[in-house]
Amino acid sequence: MRRPRVIRTALMSASAMLLASTAVALAVPAGAAAAGCSVNYSVSSQWQGGFGANVTITNVGDAVSSWTLTWSYDAGQTVTQAWNTTLTQSGATVTAKNVSYNGGIATNGTVSFGFNGSWTGSNPDPTIFALNGVACTGGTTPTTPPPTAPPPNGPADITVNSATRYQTVDGFGAAQSIWGSAWSTTETQTLVGMGANQLGLSIVRTGLSPVSSEWATHVNSLKTAKTAGSNVKILASPWTAPAAWKTNNSRVNGGKLKTDYYDDYANHLNSYVQYMRGQGVSIDVTSVQNEPDWHPDYDSMDWSGTELRTFVRDQGTKVQNTKLMVAEAVNLNYGYTDPTLNDATARNNIGYIGGHLYGTEDAGRLKPYTLAEQHNKPVWMTEWNLHAADGGGSNIWGNPGNAAVWNETLDDIMRTVHKSMEANWNAYIWWYGKRYYSFIGDGEAAYGTVAGAPLKRGYAFSQYAKYVRPGYQRVALAKSSKASPLEVTAYQGDGKISLVILNRSNSAVNNAVVQAPQNVSKAEHFLTSQTANAASQPTTVNGGQATINVGPRSISTLVITL
Secondary structure, three states: OOOOOOOOOOHHHHHHHHHHHHOOOOOOOOOOOOOOOEEEEEEEEEEOOEEEEEEEEEOOOOOOOOOEEEEEOOOOOEEEEEEOOEEEEEOOEEEEEOOHHHOOOOOOOOEEEEEEEEOOOOOOOOOOEEEOOEEEEOOOOOOOOOEOOOOOOOOOOEEEEEEEEEEEOOEEEEEOOOOOOOOOHHHHHHHHOOOOOOOOOOEEEEEEOOOHHHHHHHHHHHHHHHHHOOOOEEEEEEOOOOHHHEOOOOOEOOOEEOHHHHHHHHHHHHHHHHHHHHOOOOOOEEEOOOOOOOOOOOEOOEOOHHHHHHHHHHHHHHOOOOEEEEEEEOOOOHHHOHHHHOOHHHHHOOOEEEEEOOOOOOOOOOOOOHHHHHOOOOEEEEEOOOOHHHOOOOHHHHOOOOHHHHHHHHHHHHHHHHHHHHOOOOEEEEEEOEOOOOOEEOOOHHHOOOEOOEOHHHHHHHHHHOOOOOOOEEEEEEEOOOOOOEEEEEEEEOOEEEEEEEEOOOOOEEEEEEEOOOOOOEEEEEEEOOOOOOEEEOOEEEOOEEEEEEOOOEEEEEEEEO
16 A cells, blocks of 8 residues: 655646646636645545546636646556546546536535546556646645455446455365275375366365274375365364273273373374374374264264363373364364363464364354354364265265255255355365265265266365365455345455355346456356256456356356456
8 A cells, every 4th residue: 555645746847847748738718727726636446457536626716617637647547437527638648627517616616526547567646737727736645545346337246345354264175984995096186186077175084093003094195185185284083092091991982081091192192193294294183082072882982171171281282293173072062162262271272173063053053153263263164964865875876967965965065064154164074075975976886976976066065165275265245135045155365256156046146246356357157056067157257347147056156366
């Protein structure tokens, strides 16, 4: 932002400079402007390549029934639309004249008009003005703002307001098989890659086995995720401590970690992180426990919220080269995270708050987690799994046009991703990335999927994952009544704005105009529906606006390059 400045020009030298530089002879009518006239030139808004300006002339003199103001630009600016004046430009010289509807000169000797213009490189204010051939002392204190929204070319249906910002996005992801085999190299590339028919996941969740001999299982797939993707983060989640350290002496059926093994468990987590680090895999986030409030007949371990607080307070610093997460409770039960957030030492030993989506919305917790936000702890939704559409089991999952699969994907899963983002959560991680009901098929014959092939649910999820990258920040938007059926979130990063648009209605919203905060250099629209898989859609760009058609029962992403 340029500093406001006061422009002062000497009367005779300024006039001579202007007339010499422009070689324009201006008649001086009766009642010509007095030497004391002053011009206030103010850039009211500025965006990439364009700006709006207001001009006020004071001390014009009551006897002047018409006026002509001239100035020159030093940086190649070009004037375009104008109001309350007739505006022309020849080279660097701009000429503004009164028009009949101005009614001549106001009795207080003040005239105002405005215009839009374009610029490249810089946009300095002009310093020399002449009114009816007589130089004015151009006194002005311009306040040129940073780039903001360009003037609209027409009414907008979605208006992006990048001045209002919300959470920073850490990513969208899925889990590897916790107990089964690893993803192959090709499967991993499909899940995290950014190319055609790849899904762009930016978080991979992996299991932290209580048995160190099992740690090697996923090394290659995790290394591939880091190299084949873009800024992919790894979350490691333990289901249980070794059986001998637990009160039930078993990996399964819950049981608590004995307090005299807290330090051993911290060293266990640390050993895993350092092992992976030695294999060339950085573990970005390490959870203390998966679902501490659930004790099924498979790997599990019970904690209370105060026990978790005590562990991370007293042992958390022992886990190095990663950030700890608490506590991945089944339905983001605050009772498992508030104690840690309310203890300064424990809070400083964690980097993230985690929780699952099972029952969270019904419990009223699919909303901003105020305490976590107060302490700047990102909130990750780290697991949800829903595949009720298959009923008793059938091959519907391999049919990309199956209505039951698509309805569940759009109305349940993608809707909760949207609501999670509106809740200021920073990440959304689905259950297994490779499964017949998931993002890529697992090849089970009964369900009709091809192992490693992208599924409808994967294409839908990629509308977020592929185009809302780690580090993007959610920004505000407003909708017209025409756009009211649409559920929209907008994100800014990498010189782009990505809008993810859910249309869960049965009607298209055609010719939807999206107003960007700057001029648009390129707009791309990708749509997934019952019949389309992340398919490119036509867009029209006009200045700061992009126009798209949003099909019924679809999820789509508009990527605007500024």
